[in-house]
Amino acid sequence: xxxxxxxxxxxxxxxxxxxxxxxxxxxxxxxxxxxxxxxxxxxxxxxxxxxxxxxxxxxxxxxxxxxxxxxxxxxxxxxxxxxxxxxxxxxxxxxxxxxxxxxxxxxxxxxxxxxxxxxxxxxxxxxxxxxxxxxxxxxxxxxxxxxxxxxxxxxxxxxxxxxxxxxxxxxxxxxxxxxxxxxxxxxxxxxxxxxxxxxxxxxx
Numbered sequence: 289x290x291x292x293x294x295x296x297x298x299x300x301x302x303x304x305x306x307x308x309x310x311x312x313x314x315x316x317x318x319x320x321x322x323x324x325x326x327x328x329x330x331x332x333x334x335x336x337x338x339x340x341x342x343x344x345x346x347x348x349x350x351x352x353x354x355x356x357x358x359x360x361x362x363x364x365x366x367x368x369x370x371x372x373x374x375x376x377x378x379x380x381x382x383x384x385x386x387x388x389x390x391x392x393x394x395x396x397x398x399x400x401x402x403x404x405x406x407x408x409x410x411x412x413x414x415x416x417x418x419x420x421x422x423x424x425x426x427x428x429x430x431x432x433x434x435x436x437x438x439x440x441x442x443x444x445x446x447x448x449x450x451x452x453x454x455x456x457x458x459x460x461x462x463x464x465x466x467x468x469x470x471x472x473x474x475x476x477x478x479x480x481x482x483x484x485x486x487x488x489x490x491x492x
Contacts, residue, residue, distance in 0.1 A: 289352060289359040293488045296345045300481045303334040303341075307464070307477055328460025331477050332431045335463050338481045339428045342488070343391040349492040350401070350410055354378035359492045364408040392428060394421040409491040417487060423448055424480055430459045450476070 310330040313322040353364050355378050356371035372378040382389050382400060391397055394414045401411035414421060423445035430442035439457040446453055446462050450469075454461040467479040474482075 289349065289357045289492050292345050292349055292492055293485070296341050296488050297485045299341045300338050300485055303337045304475075304478050304481060306337075307331045307334040307475070311464075325460075328458060328464055330460075331463040331475075332460045335459070335477055335480070336428065336431050338477075338484065339392070339424070342484045345488050346391045346397060346410065346491075347389065350408070351375055351378040351382070353405055353408055353410070354381065359409075361409055361490075361492070364405045367402075367404060367406055392425050394418045394425065413487055413490045419448070420483070421487075424484070427459050427462065427480070430457060 307327075307330055310322055310327040313327075349359075351372075352375065353359075354366070354372045355375060356363065372381060382404065389400065395418065398411050398415050398418070401408045401414075405411070426438075426441040426445035429438045432438075442457050442459060442462075443453045450462070450465070450467065454465075463475065463477040463480075465476055466473045467476050470479070
């Protein structure tokens with residue numbers, strides 16, 4: 289299996305640095321241009337990029353497991369038939385006529401894994417962390433969508449993650465806030481991103 293975890297971690301750290309640059313700018317000579325709302329938008333952009341990298345990681349590792357790639361965790365036989373002979377064939381199998389597969393919904397990822405592979409890490413790891421992954425997906429949806437339902441689910445997610453709602457249902461405020469459940473405390477952007485990297489290590 290290629291070093292997808294290392295690549296994901298590297299890109300996540302780059303996104304953390306992007307958001308941190310906004311915080312640093314707020315204390316510089318251009319601070320008037322970087323008021324809190326703009327920095328929060330930068331945090332949202334950084335989180336969206338982290339989540340996209342998570343989705344890319346899930347897809348790239350899954351199609352390789354379908355081809356019989358082995359990771360440090362093992363080899364996972366197909367539920368029926370044999371392994372795909374090429375990455376393209378594996379992609380065609382899961383993409384179908386759509387030409388793509390969605391990876392943001394953890395339940396769909398688990399179902400897809402159960403359909404194609406036997407006890408694949410995508411199934412086991414994601415099923416074990418499905419509630420938190422649904423909360424992270426709700427943050428992603430709130431950034432990408434403006435519907436009332438997205439705001440409602442975002443509010444529910446932050447209540448579950450840190451015990452509070454954020455005025456206006458603004459995900460940037462949450463992501464820039466501090467996760468004080470760990471020592472030293474860290475921004476929620478980094479907390480969520482590093483948790484995803486940790487899950488990636490368990491998957492591949």
